[in-house]
Amino acid sequence: MSQTTCGRDGGRFNRRAALATMGAGFGVAFGAAPAQGHAKRAPVLPEDEGFMRMAIAEAAKGDFPFGAVIVRDGKVVSTGRNLGVTNNDPTAHGEMVAIRRFVADNPAKDLKGATLYTSGEPCPMCMGAIVWCGMGRVVYAASVEQLEKRIGQIMITSKAVAQAAPFLTVEITGGVLAPEALALFDKNKLKPLP
Ligand SMILES: [Zn+2]
Numbered sequence: 652m653s654q655t656t657c658g659r660d661g662g663r664f665n666r667r668a669a670l671a672t673m674g675a676g677f678g679v680a681f682g683a684a685p686a687q688g689h690a691k692r693a694p695v696l697p698e699d700e701g702f703m704r705m706a707i708a709e710a711a712k713g714d715f716p717f718g719a720v721i722v723r724d725g726k727v728v729s730t731g732r733n734l735g736v737t738n739n740d741p742t743a744h745g746e747m748v749a750i751r752r753f754v755a756d757n758p759a760k761d762l763k764g765a766t767l768y769t770s771g772e773p774c775p776m777c778m779g780a781i782v783w784c785g786m787g788r789v790v791y792a793a794s795v796e797q798l799e800k801r802i803g804q805i806m807i808t809s810k811a812v813a814q815a816a817p818f819l820t821v822e823i824t825g826g827v828l829a830p831e832a833l834a835l836f837d838k839n840k841l842k843p844l845p
Pocket residue numbers: 744746773774775776777778
């Protein structure tokens with residue numbers, strides 16, 4: 652079952668229906684027919700919670716509560732948090748910041764096959780960047796649909812982006828520590844913006 656189909660909120664019916672239709676448009680739903688090879692649902696691994704806690708700790712320090720860590724060969728090789736306000740850069744999402752930090756000091760090819768952990772499901776921009784970097788796995792906490800209830804989202808799933816890329820297969824694991832990531836959006840926990 653997709654992480655984006657849980658919960659029942661009639662007020663969101665149209666958006667849910669749009670998401671469902673969008674998924675169907677790509678012809679593959681997690682847990683249904685075999686994937687077309689470009690996005691593959693992956694199980695939670697024992698190490699996932701530990702790395703996700705690091706991503707959530709980054710999120711807690713962000714301008715908006717989003718954070719990411721990139722892991723390669725079992726080690727964190729980069730971290731990022733939302734710096735959209737600090738950097739005057741609406742593209743400074745946690746994932747983008749982590750990628751840019753990595754490639755500032757390392758060959759970009761070393762991202763191939765790496766795993767990116769992120770407190771929020773990657774938006775189309777970030778998922779596109781993850782695909783272009785050739786990362787092999789994405790683990791997220793809160794889904795686009797869950798995040799949309801707290802902060803504006805582009806309603807395209809990471810799966811939909813990955814499945815539109817015929818040259819790469821990305822494993823996607825969703826829902827790891829989602830309640831902890833979502834709790835950062837509680838008003839009394841949001842960091843005052845500069
Ligand atoms: Zn993003």
